[in-house]
Amino acid sequence: MSQRTTRGVLERLANGVVVGGEGYVFELERRGYIKAGPYVPEVVLDFPNAVKELHREYLRAGCEVMVALTYYAHREKLKDVGRENDLEKMNRQAVRLANEVAREGDALVAGNICNTWAYDPDNAKETAKVVRAQYEEQLAWAVEEGIDFVIAETNDYLGEALIGLEVIKELKLPAMITLATVQPTQTRDGYDYVEACKILADHGADIVGLNCDRGPATMLPLIEQIRKSVSCYVAAQPVPYRTTEQASTFEALEFNGQRSFPIGLEPFLLTRFEMADFARRAQALGVNYIGICCGGAPHYVRAMAEALGRTVPASKYSPAMELHPMLGTQVDEKDQQFLSDWKD
Structure with a gap:
């Protein structure tokens, strides 16, 4: 087993793009380990090997950051499933699992905090105390277990x-x-997304950007504006769903007149080729941390890493359709060029 890396996230970003990968909660729900609805990561305690295996699959696919599965592992959400007494154990275990797998490769470990659903801008003074207390206890445990940096994500409010x-x-x-970015143009407390990222950068954030809610088509235009507005590093982690101007976030997607979010989204899934294209476009815009959020899976991460010019352990099993017993002799010149462009 290798030792923990000595190259921190800022050093890596200074030398090029960092490939991230999330969406653990959605993927583990698909695999039958997390309950849709509360989305509390009980799997960390109930089926730790399932978490380790998913970390390992992301690592093999080219992900450089093992994100501790502490999303929604805070007091407010654990109360929903009657597991508030497991709070510390769940948070510590999540970081330990991420560390175990990170040591199998040259990967970083990120502590993770997220929207608490406790913050209220109309009662900011009091609710801020609740939010701060939750973050402080989660991150205190994470630091004791060993993390390289922290991802605070899916923030609906700039204040939070x-x-x-x-x-x-x-x-x-x-x-x-x-x-x-579930709102059309601004955070829930009324800040334009670009302005909010600039405020975060001005307050000392090392990396700012967007995650979740939007697919590449509706996230990249905002990311382009953010990149032009800040001098710090920029992150983009969209969902792999086909959002449009009419339905800019995956919460708004409907199929046959029925709401698809969150467990009927399959008709809108992007292909690996489209996520590879996202990675190339994000890199061209100057995005520094390129990843994926809810709906993410290892094959997407591999496609994105390869599109960025990486050869990763899972590349050994990248498609070779010319060897398919039925399709191999039917792969015409156009198909060959498509596969070649994707791999390049």
Whole structure:
């Protein structure tokens, strides 16, 4: 087993794109280990090997960051499933699992905090205390178990994101702060997404950007504006779903007149080729941390890593359709060029 890497996230970003990968909660729900609805990561305690295996699959696919599965592992959500007494155990175990797999390769470990559903801008003074307390206890355990940096993500409110940033900076760790974008143009507390990212950067965030809610088509235009507005590193982690101007977020997608979010989204899934194209386009815009969020899976991460010019352990099993017993002799010149472009 290898030792923990000595190359931190900021050093890696200074030398090129960092490939991230999330969507653990959605993927483990598909595999039958997490209950849709509450989406609390009980799997960390109930089926730890399932978490380790998914980390390992992401690592083999080219993901450089093992994100501790502590999304929604906070007091507010654990109360929903009657497991508030498992709070510390769940948080510590999640970081340990991420560390175990990170040591199998040259990967970083990220602590993770997220939207708490406790913050209220109309009662910011009091609710901020609740949010800060939750972040402080989660990250105190994470630091004791060993993390390289912190991802504070899916922030609906700039106010809540700033609380997370303050706590991370007090711990003297690199901070990646990303906003959720379910609203058309601004955070729930009324800040334009680009303006909000600039405020976060001005307050010391090392990496700012967007995660979740939007697919590449509706996230990249915002990311392009953010990249032009800040001098720090920029992150983009979209969902692999076909969002449009009419339905800019995956919460708005409907199939046959029925809401698809969150467990009927399959008709809108992007192909691996489309996610590879996203990675190339994000890189061309100057995005530094390129990943994927809810709906993500290892084959997407591999396609994105290969599109960025990487050869990863799972590349050994990348498609070779010319060897298919039925299709091999039927792969015409156009198909060959498509596969060649994708691999390049």
